[in-house]
Structure formats: C-alpha cells, structure tokens
Amino acid sequence: MAFKHTEYAGWGRALRASGTVARPDRASLLAALDPAPAFGMRRSYGDAALNHGGRAIDMSGLDRFLAFDAETGILELEAGVRIGEVAAAFAPRGFLPAVMPGTGFATVGGCIAQDVHGKNHHHAGSFGAHVAEITLWQSGTLVPVLPGTPLFRATVGGLGQTGAIVSAKLRLVPCKGTVMLVTERRARDWNHHLSLLDSSTATYTVGWIDATATGASLGRGIVEEGEVARGLVKKRAKAAKVPMDAPHFALSAPIVRAFNAAYYARVPAAGRTVVRPMADFFFPLDKILDWNRLYGKRGFHQFQCVVPLGAAGALRAMLDRIATSGLASPLAVLKRMGPGRAGYLSFPMEGYTLAVDFPNRAAARDLIRALEADTAEAGGRLYFAKDALAEGARIRAMYPELPAWQQEVAKADPARAYETDLVRRLNLRNA
Amino acid sequence: MQNWIMQHWVVLGAGSDMARPFLRRLAGEGASLFLAGRTAADLETLAQDLRLRGAAAAEVMAFDARDAADYPALVARLAACEGVLNAASFVGSMPDQAAIDADPGLIAGVIADNFTGPATFLSLLAPVLEARGTGVVVGVGSVAGDRGRVGNYVYGAAKAAFATYLSGLRNRLGRKGVHVMTVKPGPVETRMTAGMKLPFMTTPEAVAEDILQGIAKRRNEIYTAKIWFLIMRVICHIPEPIFKKLSI
Numbered sequence A: 001m002a003f004k005h006t007e008y009a010g011w012g013r014a015l016r017a018s019g020t021v022a023r024p025d026r027a028s029l030l031a032a033l034d035p036a037p038a039f040g041m042r043r044s045y046g047d048a049a050l051n052h053g054g055r056a057i058d059m060s061g062l063d064r065f066l067a068f069d070a071e072t073g074i075l076e077l078e079a080g081v082r083i084g085e086v087a088a089a090f091a092p093r094g095f096l097p098a099v100m101p102g103t104g105f106a107t108v109g110g111c112i113a114q115d116v117h118g119k120n121h122h123h124a125g126s127f128g129a130h131v132a133e134i135t136l137w138q139s140g141t142l143v144p145v146l147p148g149t150p151l152f153r154a155t156v157g158g159l160g161q162t163g164a165i166v167s168a169k170l171r172l173v174p175c176k177g178t179v180m181l182v183t184e185r186r187a188r189d190w191n192h193h194l195s196l197l198d199s200s201t202a203t204y205t206v207g208w209i210d211a212t213a214t215g216a217s218l219g220r221g222i223v224e225e226g227e228v229a230r231g232l233v234k235k236r237a238k239a240a241k242v243p244m245d246a247p248h249f250a251l252s253a254p255i256v257r258a259f260n261a262a263y264y265a266r267v268p269a270a271g272r273t274v275v276r277p278m279a280d281f282f283f284p285l286d287k288i289l290d291w292n293r294l295y296g297k298r299g300f301h302q303f304q305c306v307v308p309l310g311a312a313g314a315l316r317a318m319l320d321r322i323a324t325s326g327l328a329s330p331l332a333v334l335k336r337m338g339p340g341r342a343g344y345l346s347f348p349m350e351g352y353t354l355a356v357d358f359p360n361r362a363a364a365r366d367l368i369r370a371l372e373a374d375t376a377e378a379g380g381r382l383y384f385a386k387d388a389l390a391e392g393a394r395i396r397a398m399y400p401e402l403p404a405w406q407q408e409v410a411k412a413d414p415a416r417a418y419e420t421d422l423v424r425r426l427n428l429r430n431a
Numbered sequence B: 001m002q003n004w005i006m007q008h009w010v011v012l013g014a015g016s017d018m019a020r021p022f023l024r025r026l027a028g029e030g031a032s033l034f035l036a037g038r039t040a041a042d043l044e045t046l047a048q049d050l051r052l053r054g055a056a057a058a059e060v061m062a063f064d065a066r067d068a069a070d071y072p073a074l075v076a077r078l079a080a081c082e083g084v085l086n087a088a089s090f091v092g093s094m095p096d097q098a099a100i101d102a103d104p105g106l107i108a109g110v111i112a113d114n115f116t117g118p119a120t121f122l123s124l125l126a127p128v129l130e131a132r133g134t135g136v137v138v139g140v141g142s143v144a145g146d147r148g149r150v151g152n153y154v155y156g157a158a159k160a161a162f163a164t165y166l167s168g169l170r171n172r173l174g175r176k177g178v179h180v181m182t183v184k185p186g187p188v189e190t191r192m193t194a195g196m197k198l199p200f201m202t203t204p205e206a207v208a209e210d211i212l213q214g215i216a217k218r219r220n221e222i223y224t225a226k227i228w229f230l231i232m233r234v235i236c237h238i239p240e241p242i243f244k245k246l247s248i
C-alpha cells in the first residue's frame, strides 16, 4: 500500500489540490500508512477534503457492513460506506439511517466529520445524535469513542482532525416501506414559504427556492413534504453521466430563469401528492453522475448559512441580494432547522438555512463574501462542508465552542498530521 | 437469471477490487455465495458484509491459484448444493513487466494466477455443471490478451491462454445448457491501477453492471468499457511490421 501522486478537487471543483493519496481497501492496511488526513467521497464543496502538497487517505475503499442487530437497529459499518447504500440495503428490511444528507454518495465518515443534517433535522437532529460509537485510528491504535465524551464531541463535526474514522455504530430507525409519499405545494412568496415550512408537521420537509424570482415573487418556491410509505413504484432510472465540462453559458441567467419558471409551474397551483422512489426524494441530484461538471472547468461554489429564527428578515434581505444579482443557479434550498447538533463544530442551529449554488466567477465570489458578512451580522453561521471563500476570523467567531474543540484536537493530534487545506485556510486550530 | 433464489455462485478471486461490486449485486438479489480466495480473514469480513446486504448465505473457501491440491474438496462442497450452480473467476495478477524481464522465474506464477489455476478449477467443476445442464460461467480475462504489447506481454499471454480456454469450454458446456461468458476489461480503477490515469478507464461497479447485462443477454464475450471492443479491433488490425515499432 502506497501513497500515489494525484490531482484532486472538492465537489465544487473551484479548489484543487495536488498531493499523494492512498486508498486502502481494508482496515489492516492503515497500519502501513504514515499519518495523514482522511477523506471520503469528497462531496464537500470546498477544501475540507483536500491536503495540497501533502498526503491524504481516501477511506472510500473501507466500505463493508460489519454487523447488524435487528433488536436495537444498530448497524456497525466501515467509515467508507456510502449512506445511500445503507438506505438501499436496509429499507426493504424496515430500517433507514436516521439522518441522510442530500447526496447518497456521502460516506459515513464524512457524515460524522461534518455532522450532517437531513430533511428531518427539525425532528431528528443531526447525524451525530444517532451514532452509538465511533472507532478512530489515532497514531497507530484503534480508539473507541463513546457519546458523551469530549473526544466524541470533537470528532463529530470535527473535520477529521481527531484521526481517521475507521468504523462506527449507527442507530437506524424503523421505516414502513421503500417508497416516499411526497406532497408538493407552491409557495407564492417569501412569507408564504416560511409559513409553509413553519407549519409543516411532516417527517421530512424541504423548500426548493427560485433564487431568480424578484419583487413580489421573491422567495417563491416549492415546499416538499415526505413520509416513508409501503408500495411499489417504477425502478429508479439508471443514472446518467455528464461526460465533459459544460460550456460556460450552460447555466447563464436566462437559462436558469427559464428553468426555474418551468420547475415552479410543474407543480399544480393546488399542490399534489405523488409516490416516488426513496432515492429520488432523498438524493435527487445523484441521478446525474458528475453533475458538478455542468459548471464547466472553473467550477462553482455553494453558499450555505443558517440564521436564528428571529433573523428571518435578514435572510430575506440576503435572498433579495442574491435574486437581484442574477448569478444564482437552479439549485437553491430553504429549510427550517431544529436546535440539534452533536459536536463542538456542528453547523446546525435553530433557525432557517439557505443554500445556493453559484458559478465560480469574480462577481459571484464578491457576492458570497457580502453574504458572509450579512450572515455574521444576523448572528448566523456558515457551513464548513460548503465553504471555500470565508474569512478566517469571521467564520471562527460563528463557532463559540471552537476553544473546546481546539483543546481536544491538540491532544488527539499534537503533531498536526491531520490538518487539511480548510483547517489551514481558516486557521481553525490556532487559539 | 429470472429466479435468483436458489442460485449459488462460486467466485474465485473474491477478495479482488473488481469482484466486490459484482458480489454485492448478487447478494442484493438474494443469491448464495461462495467466496474463494487467498486471504481468508478478509474474505470472512466480506462474507459478513454480503450477508447483511441480502445474500441467502456466504461461505469462505480457501483457494490458491498456485496450489490445486484442495480443488477436489472445494468442488465436492459445491456439488453438494441444491439448485443452480454458477461460477465466476476474477483471479489474476499483473507484476511489472520490467520485474518479469529481470526475473523470468516470475512467469510461472503469472501463468498460474491468470490461467492454470482458474482453468484447473473450472475443468474440475465442469462435469458437475454438465450434469446439472444449467448455470453460467463467467471468466474475467483482459484486453491485454488480445495482442502482445511491450508493456505487459507475459500477463497478456496468460490472459490470452485463459480466453482461448474459455472459448473451448463454452463450446463444450454450451452443448449441455451451461453458458460460458468471457469478460475482457480494459483498465479498471482498482488497487492495481491506483494513481494511474489510463484511457477509457471504467470502475468495478460498471464492470459488474456490464457482466450482469451480458449474462442476461447470454453474450459469449463482452468488453468493458464497451469502447474497448472497437479499440481492440483497430489494434488487432495493425500489421505486425508496424505494430512491433509501436509502444502503446
């Protein structure tokens, strides 16, 4: 097993790295590797999973289910398992991961290290709340980490800085079937959108937002509510693949506006309820492999913030800034979050979260920087899984438990062997 | 392959990167699996994974391509299974050609891993399959077997031997209702190729998909990625006086 020279990038492809990467396919091979930061499927948009000029360990080859107890619903598995594979294998047997992010390609290690949230965050909390145990590889030994300990809180959402996550035990939740009953409703404008999100009692709720609509239509979108159900639907179509980098006009403003208008009108004014394959609801974009290439060679950025409930007005102003800029892409999401977070550096806070994609251009980078300042002023927070541009001091101030994290990380990795580009760029480990 | 329950599969080289997604697809369909390979402890972890993914059963068999002493016992174990018996071979090894040039003693091992080992096993299994009059045999060769190239001609020679063997086995077993399919992958992203950027590379997942499609359509020979069929037609048509000067 050796480190091989590789050029690689974050999901947004705007930030890249050149370094050596090893991809062990069994845990026993870790012993032969010099310590290095671990990454999963690099579905983080920015540089969380990059180590330019250094070594990195790709954990996606450690992808085996290890044990399952149907009494407790506890599944033990290696860190490189894709979360969508857990859903596909266990839903037919009546279990689902308690929390799933918007892509089924995220690995269990990546879900823990970013403490990801799903469309059920308002009920279920974050990923880490459903982790019963983590096994870390720390300078040559396997270390079990249990909930309730400082090391657990530093590891969950901890960006890999406490060591490589080798395996974990997840508490799966019972589910009724393998399909989703999805109710879609039009939200006419910002206020209507928030009121639909606030009043939703569904298990899974998310809003798609038309980030190009301005004026009276600002904030319009589609609110989707989902429940797991029993039933049969047509098998999911085979994934298509984007074969090459798209030309830069593919996502230009007129095309996005036209797409968004059609997407909005697709749902009848009175709303509708449809049955969908589970993966279509949870991982809508996974149907198109390598869709990040739609943004062309220069790549793209995702801006995601969360602001407290009381700062909804500030978030509306931010959306207005985005909509009038004409820079947004079709992928924009609005969601109400609950308070659940499991680590010192976890992203969630009770409030509203907004995520919008932008092609990587100077105007978009300026806009994102302005939005970061707005977020800070609103008492909100940016997400390390998405960030590529933030200013260190500002983002550090958004994480009040940073000192507690730094203390644990200093103990776990005194040699700073696990630092990544993101950790260095934002200077996260220095007090 | 309509009814997967009661389908038994013995997979040689079960620990290889290429076999893993294929095994998982079979497990997802509820098949019974025999994992044959050298690293028994790792295979036991994989067997457990496959059970958790839906395999009706998963059993590990110690199999070494360079030592046929145990093969009769393994075949006897398989013959004891009721239902449809199928076999797939993913075994193989590809040392650096430069290492082989420096030490031709390595050739015997390459031939054993890629040809004599799996062929000996399949020949012992053949009468069992013939007697059942049903089942599928999948043999994984390589595009490298289609023409000898400066970069890996010993490996290529071994894969060529295996492909010729499979073609004869197909001729023999086809008369008895057993279908034999030869698989010729181009470069696949595995540990063997880590860090290399090779043309028209495919993934083990895509190889598994192509194999299952090939079985469903009862194809005799498939290339994966499919483009390699065309590429190899071209390469095989380059006249030898020209080909011998190329380093492709």
Ligand SMILES: Cc1cc2nc3c(=O)[nH]c(=O)nc-3n(C[C@H](O)[C@H](O)[C@H](O)COP(=O)(O)OP(=O)(O)OC[C@H]3O[C@@H](n4cnc5c(N)ncnc54)[C@H](O)[C@@H]3O)c2cc1C
Binding pocket: A011, A037, A038, A039, A040, A041, A042, A043, A044, A045, A048, A049, A059, A079, A080, A100, A101, A102, A103, A105, A106, A107, A108, A109, A110, A111, A113, A114, A115, A116, A117, A118, A119, A158, A159, A160, A161, A163, A164, A165, A166, A285, A385, A420
């Ligand atoms: C289409 C799409 C939709 C998304 N939707 C959501 C969403 O709804 N909610 C949400 O919260 N996030 C979402 N994300 C973000 C994504 O879930 C996270 O970035 C997640 O961390 C990706 O997992 P990964 O395996 O690719 O990890 P990577 O991106 O490879 O790594 C992420 C971080 O985890 C660390 N890490 C990864 N594996 C290990 C390990 N084994 N041991 C130690 N450290 C490790 C890395 O060092 C890095 O810091 C989405 C991303 C995409 C592309």
